[in-house]
Amino acid sequence: MSIATKYTKALKEAKDLYFENNENSFKSWKEANYYLPGGGTRSSLFVKPFPIFIKNGKGKEIFDLDEHKYIDFLSDFTSGIYGKSNSILKNSILNALDNGLQLGGHTQTEFLLAKELCSRFPSIELIRFANSGTEANILSISIGLEYTKRKKVVVFKGGYHGSVLSHFGEDHEGGDLKVPYDFLICPYNDINGTKQKIEQYKNEIGVILVEPMLGAGGCYPGTPEFLQSLRDLATEIGSILIFDEVQTARLSIGGRQKILGITPDMTTLGKFFGGGFAFGAFGGKKEIMSLFDSRNPGSIAHGGTFNNSPLTMISGLTAIQEILTEENLNNLNKLGDEFRENLNNFTLINNIPFKITGLGSINQIHFNKLNSDSESNNENEISNLNSIKEKDLLDLIYFKLLEKGFWISQRGLISFNFELNKNDIKNFENALLESFIQINELFIK
Incomplete structure (x- = not known):
């Protein structure tokens, strides 16, 4: 099975599970479309195939209509730096x-x-x-x-x-x-x-x-x-x-x-x-x-x-x-710098085609295209993989992280907030690395 075929299969399975796990959100979204174009009023929040609807949040956690709990690593696209209930x-x-x-x-x-x-x-x-x-x-x-x-x-x-x-x-x-x-x-x-x-x-x-x-x-x-x-x-x-x-x-x-x-x-x-x-x-x-x-x-x-x-x-x-003191901001940004450095060191050493860019507590996941030195040494396979759009690969990461209980943007944006502690970040780091490894296995014959 080719790399592209394995990727397509994995993404379909992830989307099918997403539909299965979020029936109430899907129902609310369909109803919302009668009154709001696309079911919402903020384009950056739209998710394909449909967005999850949030019921409430507390501290570092958000809860959806299907009773799932997520640790928030998006922080409302950097604006939610205080968490949900300061x-x-x-x-x-x-x-x-x-x-x-x-x-x-x-x-x-x-x-x-x-x-x-x-x-x-x-x-x-x-x-x-x-x-x-x-x-x-x-x-x-x-x-x-x-x-x-x-x-x-x-x-x-x-x-x-x-x-x-x-x-x-x-x-x-x-x-x-x-x-x-x-x-x-x-x-x-x-x-x-x-x-x-x-x-x-x-x-x-x-x-x-x-x-x-x-x-x-x-x-x-x-x-x-x-x-x-x-x-x-x-x-x-x-x-x-x-x-x-x-x-x-x-x-x-x-x-x-x-x-x-x-x-x-x-x-x-x-x-x-x-x-x-x-x-x-x-x-x-x-x-x-x-x-x-x-x-x-x-x-x-x-x-x-x-x-x-x-x-x-x-x-x-x-x-x-x-709250926005020099000490608090320095501590939060230090956590973000360490997180980014840890992930990039791991992906570089293990030849995993993902990287994190950013500064301090604001970061973004990217796909690094493979080259002929990759473990997949078939040039046609590498070409097939590199033809996959970055946003499509980020979709797979997004769905995998949701399954693990972590909330980021579908485009791969990560933003820390003051409610997160070192243990939360380490758990998220491990979940992201596990997702990278799982996707990387699709690339290796």
Whole structure:
């Protein structure tokens, strides 16, 4: 039996078991399709052939409609860094509820949260709040173009800056919607290629938007040299450099910019800084952000009913002051670095065609294509295997991990949270290695 045939058989068996084990989720999903396109309202959560429906969560665990328990190693795509039931946040939210839901005015908590974020990120002198990372990126691009009086926006292949700022230059299934900026797509981690593309438009480029590590694009870190060169290039051509640290902000108390000592003109934030509530923020140099200062004639308007939601403000402030400490973040990211190193050492030594990329507590599984030195020395078989799409191989890993009681994304994203301990991570590491080995056996005759 060929490698491709064995793989196809194994994937079919995994999907059949998935259907068998998740009857209630399948039933709910079919009903949801009557009211929601595709049965949901968040595309990143969709799973083929159908998604599992979650009933509740506690601590590091989530429970589905079919009474399965999973240890959560996805952490809601990095936003769920606190786990499912943090008592510190719960108490702060209850106190906020007692003070009133929507107050319709400024509160002290609003500027105290702003003060904390400004003190953490080297690039942020003034900051505005929004309701998502997507919104923060749209607003930061827009104000950057307004400030420079230019039209073009440099983004990078594989970059993800929100639901309407994604799939730049990528081959992917289906279509996508983009905010209609005048984009120039450049190669990530390739400063020479980027300079070549920018050269003819350098007087038109108002904004350079980059993730210090590609998130949805595969957890590929930008090299320090690449990111520093972007800083220098932006200064040279008079454009605004924006670091999208919606994910990488969890790598230190000041994000990756603080680790590298590279200061952009603006920074966008989101996800976990809302303490479990919808949140976005964008900030930067005073001369840019002062365009929003309502005291000034001709200031730029920026509304948003929930920009300063009392629940979000108090939960976010509590999270920053009591949970997102330097010690806690360093410990969590150390666990992620050790996890990635252990897995990559094992797969390298044992010639298993998988690897983990990432930084700290954010990681991604990838398939390493086989070569002629593989234990399967039949070139036709290797060619057949290498023709299998990475996402299809990740499907098999996803289903195997569910069977073992671990929750990650179907695309292979792994994100740690504060509820996980060393024993949880070791058990997950063993489960992932076991899955790698089981799949690798399909590749060996």
